[in-house]
Amino acid sequence: MKNILLLFGLAVVLLIGLTTYRNSKKEKPLVVILMGAPGAGKGTHSSELSKTLNIPHISTGDLCRENIKNETPLGKAAKELMDKGELVPDNIVVEMLFNHIHDKGYDLTGYILDGFPRTLIQAKALDQRLDKDYKKIALNLNIDEEKLIDRITGRLICTSCQTPFHKTNLPPKVEGKCDKCASDLYQRDDDTKEVLKNRLEAYNKDTKALIDYYQDSKVLKDIDSNGSKEIVLENLLKNINQKKS
Numbered sequence: 221m222k223n224i225l226l227l228f229g230l231a232v233v234l235l236i237g238l239t240t241y242r243n244s245k246k247e248k249p250l251v252v253i254l255m256g257a258p259g260a261g262k263g264t265h266s267s268e269l270s271k272t273l274n275i276p277h278i279s280t281g282d283l284c285r286e287n288i289k290n291e292t293p294l295g296k297a298a299k300e301l302m303d304k305g306e307l308v309p310d311n312i313v314v315e316m317l318f319n320h321i322h323d324k325g326y327d328l329t330g331y332i333l334d335g336f337p338r339t340l341i342q343a344k345a346l347d348q349r350l351d352k353d354y355k356k357i358a359l360n361l362n363i364d365e366e367k368l369i370d371r372i373t374g375r376l377i378c379t380s381c382q383t384p385f386h387k388t389n390l391p392p393k394v395e396g397k398c399d400k401c402a403s404d405l406y407q408r409d410d411d412t413k414e415v416l417k418n419r420l421e422a423y424n425k426d427t428k429a430l431i432d433y434y435q436d437s438k439v440l441k442d443i444d445s446n447g448s449k450e451i452v453l454e455n456l457l458k459n460i461n462q463k464k465s
């Protein structure tokens with residue numbers, strides 16, 4: 221009887237040890253935060269990274285526009301501010317994003333965040349949600365201001381798959397139609413020179429604190445986004461892979 225109890229105890233200890241070992245080896249989901257002014261390339265690079273890393277891309281700007289289109293209470297609260305190029309209040313964006321992540325089951329896969337966080341309050345809300353169970357990297361796309369104006373005012377976006385084009389630098393094969401899905405292209409209401417001024421002001425106002433925050437927590441990498449799409453993407457992937465290993 222004594223031996224059976226001893227064997228049973230040994231088996232339990234072994235099982236606990238094995239489970240703990242397996243859990244410690246399990247790869248933590250990766251959360252990539254893409255930061256940068258409007259037009260710095262967050263959307264374009266997020267879609268490419270999403271394909272390469274096989275994790276979803278979430279744009280809070282797209283979520284806001286979707287809520288506006290569907291006339292949800294959150295969308296109604298966001299519309300006027302977005303049209304002026306101002307930031308949507310933190311509680312609204314955080315609720316929209318966290319609901320989306322939960323509904324889609326993205327907590328398990330990890331994700332790429334495009335346009336979030338934009339304030340310190342949002343960054344802290346995200347950290348609270350992630351805790352220690354994730355690998356996190358913040359990539360800050362730096363670009364000259366003249367380039368931003370040109371990119372934003374010439375930008376065209378697919379109404380269906382959100383693929384971005386540019387009137388002169390990256391024109392669609394058929395005018396006004398998406399190369400990927402043939403849906404109509406449109407110019408965003410806030411992609412004008414006048415509204416861009418406000419958007420840049422809003423961005424610059426809150427960015428310094430965010431950069432300091434991520435620098436202090438040693439997760440920030442600065443990326444020069446003036447070069448070609450391919451070079452910037454390569455640089456982004458290099459930094460992400462270093463974080464993963």
Ligand code: AMP
Nearest residue numbers: 280281302305306307308313335336338
């Ligand atoms: P974007 O598509 O990232 O350029 O965002 C378009 C607009 O959506 C911004 O100018 C804001 O009005 C709103 N928005 C998107 N993400 C956020 C965010 N994280 N915090 C506050 N407002 C946001």
